[in-house]
Amino acid sequence: MFAGDQNGLQGDPRLKAISEAIRVVPHFPKPGIMFQDITTLLLDHKAFKDAVDIFVDRYRDMDISVVAGVEARGFMFGPSIALAIGAKFVPLRKPRKLPGEVISEAYVLEYGTDCLEMHVGAVQPGERALVIDDLVATGGTLCAAIRLLERVGAQVVECACVVGLREVKGQHRLNGKPLYILVEPRQLTNCSAPSVNGVAVNGVETCRHNDLYLSAT
Ligand SMILES: O=P(O)(O)OC[C@H]1O[C@H](OP(=O)(O)OP(=O)(O)O)[C@H](O)[C@@H]1O
Numbered sequence: 355m356f357a358g359d360q361n362g363l364q365g366d367p368r369l370k371a372i373s374e375a376i377r378v379v380p381h382f383p384k385p386g387i388m389f390q391d392i393t394t395l396l397l398d399h400k401a402f403k404d405a406v407d408i409f410v411d412r413y414r415d416m417d418i419s420v421v422a423g424v425e426a427r428g429f430m431f432g433p434s435i436a437l438a439i440g441a442k443f444v445p446l447r448k449p450r451k452l453p454g455e456v457i458s459e460a461y462v463l464e465y466g467t468d469c470l471e472m473h474v475g476a477v478q479p480g481e482r483a484l485v486i487d488d489l490v491a492t493g494g495t496l497c498a499a500i501r502l503l504e505r506v507g508a509q510v511v512e513c514a515c516v517v518g519l520r521e522v523k524g525q526h527r528l529n530g531k532p533l534y535i536l537v538e539p540r541q542l543t544n545c546s547a548p549s550v551n552g553v554a555v556n557g558v559e560t561c562r563h564n565d566l567y568l569s570a571t
């Protein structure tokens with residue numbers, strides 16, 4: 355499924371290719387989760403470049419000076435976008451990874467809890483920031499990222515993800531910040547059992563169906 359009616363890209367054939375390049379792995383990392391694996395998108399040069407280009411086209415004239423990427427998968431898209439739009443890249447890292455002075459924000463995940471940290475001094479008050487990640491599920495991670503940036507006085511212009519779950523499309527889970535997504539998650543059919551069409555749990559079956567997303571929660 356593509357998010358073309360929300361992101362202004364309705365009918366853009368690039369979205370179909372991007373969506374189909376994302377592998378869906380049922381029951382990973384735990385039963386009930388339909389894991390959207392963007393590593394297969396990274397293997398597809400054209401689809402990967404198209405995804406980055408769409409973001410670059412959207413943000414190049416928005417006077418953004420900071421692209422903040424969420425560890426780990428936001429690091430796979432953020433630096434390319436930052437370089438192309440002339441912004442700096444600021445990594446928002448998991449706990450105890452950054453060596454300098456940090457500020458921290460805890461958050462709840464679809465499958466656990468975690469915390470994001472940012473180096474003090476990486477972002478200055480008044481800077482205009484874009485937050486980038488591969489996927490938004492509950493929105494908890496993006497909210498933590500927004501809080502980090504706002505605590506140092508930055509203005510979060512928008513959050514951008516390749517994949518967005520329906521429930522968090524729009525702004526209600528992101529402290530009113532706009533959310534821009536490219537595609538909706540795909541879903542394997544007949545995958546409620548641990549074994550799907552002979553493919554083992556945590557196997558590498560690629561979803562070919564665009565249908566409802568099933569969450570474990
Ligand atoms: O919208 P949310 O419910 O907060 O979930 C989305 C987050 O979950 C995933 O990361 P994860 O925490 O699994 O870490 P990883 O990128 O290091 O695998 C994903 O890359 C997002 O960052």
Ligand SMILES: Nc1ncnc2[nH]cnc12
Nearest residue numbers: 387388389390464489491
């Ligand atoms: N369903 C999912 N697929 C990939 N990453 C996720 N992060 C949270 N939920 C996810």
